[in-house]
Amino acid sequence: xxxxxxEQKKAQFDEYFSIAYRMNVNVRPLxxxxxxPDEDAIEERMPxxxxxxxxxxxxEAQAIRPLRNLSDHAESLxxxxxxxxxxxxxxMSFVLHQQDEPKHRFHTVKFGGGGVVIESDTPLEVGSHAExxxxxxxxxxxxxxxxxxxxxxxxxxxYHIAFIFNTIRExxxxxxxxxxxxxxxxxxxKRAKEKRTRS
Numbered sequence: 001x002x003x004x005x006x007e008q009k010k011a012q013f014d015e016y017f018s019i020a021y022r023m024n025v026n027v028r029p030l031x032x033x034x035x036x037p038d039e040d041a042i043e044e045r046m047p048x049x050x051x052x053x054x055x056x057x058x059x060e061a062q063a064i065r066p067l068r069n070l071s072d073h074a075e076s077l078x079x080x081x082x083x084x085x086x087x088x089x090x091x092m093s094f095v096l097h098q099q100d101e102p103k104h105r106f107h108t109v110k111f112g113g114g115g116v117v118i119e120s121d122t123p124l125e126v127g128s129h130a131e132x133x134x135x136x137x138x139x140x141x142x143x144x145x146x147x148x149x150x151x152x153x154x155x156x157x158x159y160h161i162a163f164i165f166n167t168i169r170e171x172x173x174x175x176x177x178x179x180x181x182x183x184x185x186x187x188x189x190k191r192a193k194e195k196r197t198r199s
Contacts (some may be wrong), residue, residue, distance in 0.1 A: 006126070006127075006150060009148070009150045009164050010150055010151070010164075012114060012164060013114040013115045013150060013162060013164045014114070015114055016112040016113035016114035016115075016177065017112050017113070017177070017180055017181070018110045018111060018112025018113075018114065018115075018117075018180060019110055019111065019112065019180045019183055019184050019187075020109065020110045021108060021110060021111060021180075021183055022107050022108060022109075023107065023108050023111070023134065023135055023136060023137065024100055024105055024106075024107060024134075024135040025105070025106050025107065025108050025116060025118055025132060025133065025134050025135065026099075026100060026101050026104040026105055026106075026131075026132065026133040026135075027104055027106050027118060027120075027130045027131075027132060027163075028101075028104045028130055028131045028132075029124065029128060029129070029130045030128075030129045030130055030131060030146075034129075036129055036146050036166060036167055037146070037167055038167060039167060039168075039169060039170070042144075042145070042146070042167050042168075042169060043169070045131075045144075046144045047099055047144065049095050049096055049098070049099055049142075050096070050099070050133075050142055050143070050144040052092075053092050053095070053096055053141055053142060054141075054169070054171060054172065054175075056088065056092060089140035090140065092140055092141075093137065093140040093141075096135065096140075096141070096142040097135065099133060099135075099142065100133070100135055101133075104133075106118040106119060106120055107119055108134070109160055111134065111176065111180065112176065112177070112180050113173050113174075113176050113177040113180065114164060114165065115147060115150070115162060115163050115164040115165050116132065116134060116147065116162075116163050116165075117160050117161065117162045117163075118160070118161050118163070119155070119158050119159070119160060119161075120158060120159045120160075120161050121158055121159070122159065123152045123154075123159045123161070124149045124152055124159075124161050125149065125152070126149050126150060126151065126152055127148065127149060128148070128149050129146060129147070129148050129149075129166070130146070130147055130148075130149075130163065131144075131145075131146055132144070132145050132146065132147045132163060132165075134176070136175075136176075136179050138179065138182065138183055138186075139175065139178075139179045139182070141175060141179070143168070143172045143175065143176060144172075145165050145167060145168035145169070145172060146165070146166055146167040146168070147163030147164060147165050147166060148163060148164055148166045149161055149162070149163055150162050150163070150164050
């Protein structure tokens, strides 16, 4: 199968909804002799904390879902379990933040299911590859994946570098899609509340 063109990669990046949002991301450019794992092999390269965080998130989603079908009697039980889940999220967030390496730390300009745009003081060559770690505070989650630079544009005194995800687990991509929509909902609610306060 032939490699997609740069224009096709840009179109693929744009297929997904993305949102302007600032979060920590680690970018470690790959050496020339470093291979990019495929989706089946990515877990072998993934730090253990990322694997268990993803597993815990899916277990939590499965555990809470059946409670929605129960009557009002289960409301206090659901509240209790939600509080327990929140405690676990906070602990997991703490564990994941230990994976955030200051020497590789950048901040996102925007992100979505197709990729991420970071702000950098120095440019990166289009076509270069990197190992990426995205830290989603809002979701108490982090994503480990690999990306390729598809654009590098000067923006005032820095560069905006867009990475398309070229190896990411399906469940992590779904998490990024959900997170982008969740953050957008929060931003819209906040704006509506500010409008009501001003009027």
